[in-house]
Amino acid sequence: MKKLFFAAAFAAIGLVGVNAQTGVEGTVHVGIPVGDTSDVSSFNIGVDLAYLHPIANNFKLGGKVGYDHFIGKDLKVNGNKVYKIDDVGFIPLAATAKYEFNNNIFVGADLGYAFSTKDGIDGGLFYQPKIGYSAPTWDLYAGYKGINAGPEDTNTVDWKYNAVSVGFAYKF
Template sequence: MKKIILTIVAVFAFGLANAQDGKFKLGVNLGLPMGDIKDAYSFAIGVDAAYLWSVGDGFQAGVTTGYAHYMGKEDWIDDAGFVPVAGTAQYSFTDNFFGGLDLGYALGVSPSGNDGGFLYQPKVGYQAEKYEVYAGYKGISVDGGTFSSINLGFNYKF
C-alpha cells in the first residue's frame, strides 16, 4: 500500500512541476451516505487535491486524489477509507457556475479486505477566482455494493 501511495504522490508532484497554465485546488467535503450503506454508515468526510489544465473555452481537465472516510454507525462496523485516483473534468457554464465529473479508481485503505472500486462523482457548483463550493454525488462501486454519498464541498484555488 505504501508503494501505491508513494507512486500516486510522485505522479501528482511530477504533473505539478511540469504544469505551466493549470490551477491547483485543495478542498474538503462532507457527505451523507446513501443507498447500500446508509444503514451502516452515518457520515462521510474527505479531503481533495486536484490539478486542472485549460483544454478549451470554459473546459478544464486534470487529475485528482485525496482521501474519503465513511464513519460506521455501530461499534461492530469498521470505518471505511478510500484514496481516489481519478481524472477530473470541469465545464464552466458561466463565469460563476460549473459542472464537473471525476472518474477513476478508489483504493481501499481500511478496513482490512477493502479492495476499493470504480469511482464516479458528478458535481455542480459555484466558483469565484480563489474558491468554489459544490454539491455532488460520490459513488464507489465495490464488491457487493456501492459506497455512495451526497456531498457538499469547498475547494480553495491556488
C-alpha cells in the same frame, strides 16, 4: 504493490502541481451516506488535491488524488448498542473534468479507481458528478459520490459506498 502504486501516483500528481503553480485545487468535503451505505455509515468526510489544465474555453481536464472516509454506525437493538461497524477509508485516484458556464456555474465529474485502506475490502470504481459555483479563488459544489467496492472474498456480493456531498475547493 498497491502502496507502491499509490506513492508513484501521488508523487506524479504532486510534481505536476508544483511545476504548474496554477490549476491546483485543494478540496474538503462532507457528505451524508445514501442507499445501502446509510445502513452502515453515518457520515462521510474527505480531502482532495486536483490539478486542472485548460483544454478549451471554459473547459478544464486533469487528475486528482484524495482521501475519503466513511464513519461506521453503531447498530442498536431496543436502544442498546450491540455492534460497532468499522470505519472505511478510500484513496481515490481519478481523472477530473470541469466545464464553467459564463455565469460562474460549473458542472464537473471525476472518474477513476478508489483504493481501500481497510484490510478485507477491495477498492473499486470511483465516480462523482457535481455542480457548483466558481469564484476566482474558490469553488463551492454539491455532488453525488459512488465507490463500487467490496470484500476481498470474491464469493460475496460487492458493496457500494455512496454519499451526497458538499465541498469547498481553494484554488492555488
